[in-house]
Every structure is written in structure tokens, then in C-alpha cells.
Amino acid sequence: MNELELELKMLVIESLGLEDMTPADIASDAQLFGDGLGLDSVDALELGLAVQKRYGITIDPETRNMREHFTSINSLAAFVAAQRRA
Numbered sequence: 001m002n003e004l005e006l007e008l009k010m011l012v013i014e015s016l017g018l019e020d021m022t023p024a025d026i027a028s029d030a031q032l033f034g035d036g037l038g039l040d041s042v043d044a045l046e047l048g049l050a051v052q053k054r055y056g057i058t059i060d061p062e063t064r065n066m067r068e069h070f071t072s073i074n075s076l077a078a079f080v081a082a083q084r085r086a
Contacts, residue, residue: 008051011051032073
């Protein structure tokens with residue numbers, strides 16, 4: 001697991017109050033919403049705000065493929081890395 005993925009797992013746990021979970025409990029390729037981790041639309045908003053604050057990036061909900069960026073820790077890490085390079 002790379003450092004950014006670990007940071008994002010910790011951010012998910014902290015920002016959503018999932019105290020009973022550890023980063024090891026979240027598979028990097030597991031779905032974050034629905035049948036995977038079970039997050040919902042309110043969690044998506046909270047996670048989006050936490051990512052923006054932590055990494056200093058802007059997330060525009062109208063951006064094409066935004067839902068895909070929040071599919072898993074892997075996809076979110078790729079999105080954050082790309083935004084930080086931009």
C-alpha cells in the first residue's frame with residue numbers, strides 16, 4: 001500500500017467517524033459506496049470536503065467522471081495525485 005492510499009484510508013476513517021475500522025480493513029480496490037464499504041451520499045459530501053481541505057484541491061461536482069474518482073481508494077488516490085500535479 002502506498003503512502004497516499006494509507007493517508008486516504010485514514011482520512012475516510014477519521015472524517016466519517018469509523019472508529020471501529022483500521023486502514024487494513026479497507027481494501028484499496030473495494031467499492032467505497034453501496035455494497036462495498038457501504039458509504040452513502042452524505043458520506044460522499046463529507047469525504048469530498050475532507051479531501052479538499054487535506055490536499056488543497058478543488059472538487060467540482062459537475063466534473064465529468066467525478067463519481068468514478070470516488071469509486072475506491074485506488075481511484076481516489078489517482079485523482080488526488082493528478083490534481084496535485086496540475
